[in-house]
Amino acid sequence: MGLDVNAAVRGGNTAKGGAIAIDGVDRTAGRQLVGERQREDTVAAAEVGPRLDLTGPAASGNQANGVVVRHPPILAAGLLKSRAMQSTDRLGRFLVALALIGFGVENLLFGRYIVARIAPWPPDDQSAQMIVGAAGALVFLAGGVAMLMGRSVRLAGLASAVFILAYSMILHWPVAFAGPAWSGHWTNVFKAASLAAGMVAVAAADGRRMSGLLATLTGLAPYVLAAFFLLAGVQHFMFTDFVSTLVPPFIPAPHFWTYFAGVALLAAGLGLCTPRFRLLAAVCSAAMVFSWVFLVHVPLVFALGREEWMGVVEALGISGVCLAVAQPPAARTSTR
Secondary structure (H helix, E strand, C coil): CCCCHHHHHHHHHHHHHHCCCCCCCCHHHHHHHHHHHHHHHHHHHHCCCCCCCCCHHHHCCCEECCEECCCHHHHHHHHHHHHHHHHHHHHHHHHHHHHHHHHHHHHHHHCCCCHHHCCCCCCCCHHHHHHHHHHHHHHHHHHHHHHHHCCCHHHHHHHHHHHHHHHHHHHCHHHHHHCCCCCHHHHHHHHHHHHHHHHHHHHHCCCCCECHHHHHHHHHHHHHHHHHHHHHHHHHHHCHHHHHCCCCCCCCCHHHHHHHHHHHHHHHHHHHCCHHHHHHHHHHHHHHHHHHHHHHHHHHHHHHCHHHHHHHHHHHHHHHHHHHCCCCHHHCCCEC
8 A cells, every 4th residue: 555655756856857968868868768767657656556546735745747645644544434434334233233133032022023113913813923023033033143143244134124124114104104294103114214224234335246226225325314313303302291201210301301312313314414424423323322222221121111122122223223324335345
């Protein structure tokens, strides 16, 4: 990754002296020698490896023979950002994998499909509900274990995403469209879509080349999560009295924290829609949602009963999705 700056400078100095005849040397011969030397320097610089393309004031005054000279501070900043993105990918995949395993276990324990608070289906047929739940458990457990082991990550992510999105379209969407706007049914619609989008992003980050379709879906993933956060943020202001009841009793001023969380969710949604701030928004929102696992959802398990374990696993999964969608497709791998 280094750059032979001396070779570039030598080429420039030779060019300055080559236009003057010294000690009787013919000007034409001098120009030919300069041209050969410049070509050699250009080839040598090209063989060094990929160069960092700097633009604007940071790159001015730092070019020799058309080769960009890299500033050590800027190079270090780029390296740190690259490592941060790799860390978010790994941690995001780990959290999503844990959520998938949690969904699988919950499907078995509850005897039905439960992702994103789906009502028991088919209704009035407990045996069929158990079969559907077992099928979901098989997909989620296999997908979660595969992600943890780093094996067949793309297949695991895409299969889980299709499963979650398909069931949401069948069971969530009709109820949401038939009900009032801004209802909790829309929360479940966008929650399921966000989980599916995060699993697509995990699938795309397996190091293999992406198809154009997968790159497009991965590019849409942060906007899907942003829509979920924006909806949830608005709902914090529309249904303040209800949301404040979810704040544990040991946390004072529940209405204040309801408004605070609403503002934070709106900021997270806007940040995810802005590529410049996406990484920061993704990391901050992941930390926020992950903190709710222990500050909100675990206490609610003791207050509301075992079904609130759904909220624990959902929050764990959404925090992983935040990190999984932090990078654009181009930063992961090339498309074909």
